[in-house]
Amino acid sequence: MITLVGAGAVGITLASYLAAAGRPLRLYVRAKDRAAFEQAGRLRLERPRGAALEAPLPTLTERLLDADTRYLLIATKFGALDGVIDALGTPPPGLSLVSTLNGVRALPRLGERLPQTPALALTIMFNAQHLGPLHAQLTTKPAVILADGDEQLRSLLEGSGLAVGRSRGEEACWGKLLINLANAIGALTQSTFRDLLSEPDLRRIFAAVLEEAVDRIEAANIAYKLPMPLPHAAYRQLLLRGGPLTWWLARLKNGLDDGAYPSMVSDVRAGRATEVRQLNGEIVALGERLSWPAPLNARLVELVEALELSSPARLSPDELRRQLGL
Numbered sequence: 001m002i003t004l005v006g007a008g009a010v011g012i013t014l015a016s017y018l019a020a021a022g023r024p025l026r027l028y029v030r031a032k033d034r035a036a037f038e039q040a041g042r043l044r045l046e047r048p049r050g051a052a053l054e055a056p057l058p059t060l061t062e063r064l065l066d067a068d069t070r071y072l073l074i075a076t077k078f079g080a081l082d083g084v085i086d087a088l089g090t091p092p093p094g095l096s097l098v099s100t101l102n103g104v105r106a107l108p109r110l111g112e113r114l115p116q117t118p119a120l121a122l123t124i125m126f127n128a129q130h131l132g133p134l135h136a137q138l139t140t141k142p143a144v145i146l147a148d149g150d151e152q153l154r155s156l157l158e159g160s161g162l163a164v165g166r167s168r169g170e171e172a173c174w175g176k177l178l179i180n181l182a183n184a185i186g187a188l189t190q191s192t193f194r195d196l197l198s199e200p201d202l203r204r205i206f207a208a209v210l211e212e213a214v215d216r217i218e219a220a221n222i223a224y225k226l227p228m229p230l231p232h233a234a235y236r237q238l239l240l241r242g243g244p245l246t247w248w249l250a251r252l253k254n255g256l257d258d259g260a261y262p263s264m265v266s267d268v269r270a271g272r273a274t275e276v277r278q279l280n281g282e283i284v285a286l287g288e289r290l291s292w293p294a295p296l297n298a299r300l301v302e303l304v305e306a307l308e309l310s311s312p313a314r315l316s317p318d319e320l321r322r323q324l325g326l
């Protein structure tokens, strides 16, 4: 049995595929959400091309762990993770924790707080927005990458309509983190992926922020796998000189919708805390450990954190480039 905690954009997307395929799934619900979930009566996922996916409402549970829970699938934001761990108490033997969180902090956090319980990463390669109770919008192909090591979980995910890739250890999480460095650029300029990958100033900013991060990750000998069929040097050239080609390739590979935007754009619009510390901040922390600062990523963290404290003001791509000294 899988229990899913976090019925937001990612959680509803995963739950819709799993429930529609008849996989054993329970949905954790807090008292504040029960009436709205029951009223929704089913899961509904709008999809970029093709019909919406409707799936039966999984059993709702107010316990994170039931006697038969084998996997706890965590789809909250990082800021809510400690609260979930606190509510877990002492997990029984046989339970595995599965983190869908962006960044690379969730697994070490789970390992520190729950050292006896195995935790593995399910890297989310799709993009989705939360539309309402048990209702989300998918704006890409429904792809995920599961770290090697749990074939039972893999068999529950495969065949559900989700495309399930493989990763050795955490190399997919680090590769995905590199892509997520653009979330802050999107949040500050309120840009779509199409803008981020076709507007010249935004492409230049992303190329510089990515290069700063790749240099530090390689200097620290961290294994990473970019989720694209190109090595970083070639992708950088594409960003700098490929014109709209970068956008067209991303569109072809990921099935991105024209209007899709990074999840941090929604966070800023909704006035929620962002995960910028777990994304660009991770590169800043790595730079500190290496005594090789990462000033572009540090400035992005500062700018996004300033946004969190004030009402969102959109920077133009040119203003952001100048603010970063590029």
Ligand SMILES: NC(=O)C1=CN([C@@H]2O[C@H](COP(=O)(O)OP(=O)(O)OC[C@H]3O[C@@H](n4cnc5c(N)ncnc54)[C@H](OP(=O)(O)O)[C@@H]3O)[C@@H](O)[C@H]2O)C=CC1
Residues within 6 Å of the ligand: 005, 006, 007, 008, 009, 010, 011, 028, 030, 075, 076, 077, 078, 080, 083, 084, 100, 101, 102, 124, 125, 126, 127, 128, 129, 130, 262, 263, 275
């Ligand atoms: N959206 C996307 O396209 C992608 C997101 N990700 C990552 O996936 C993770 C989840 O993101 P996303 O789905 O967008 O976030 P959302 O904010 O849409 O969803 C998180 C959900 O978790 C709920 N939640 C928080 N605390 C608890 C709790 N203690 N118990 C039960 N539910 C809880 C929230 O409810 P409430 O707000 O009512 O507290 C909210 O519905 C993040 O790390 C994100 O970076 C990764 C790839 C793509």
Ligand SMILES: CC(C)(CO)C(=O)C(=O)O
Residues within 6 Å of the ligand: 102, 124, 125, 126, 127, 128, 179, 180, 183, 261, 262, 263, 264
């Ligand atoms: C990969 C990307 C950028 C899109 O899903 C994402 O992880 C996010 O929006 O947070």
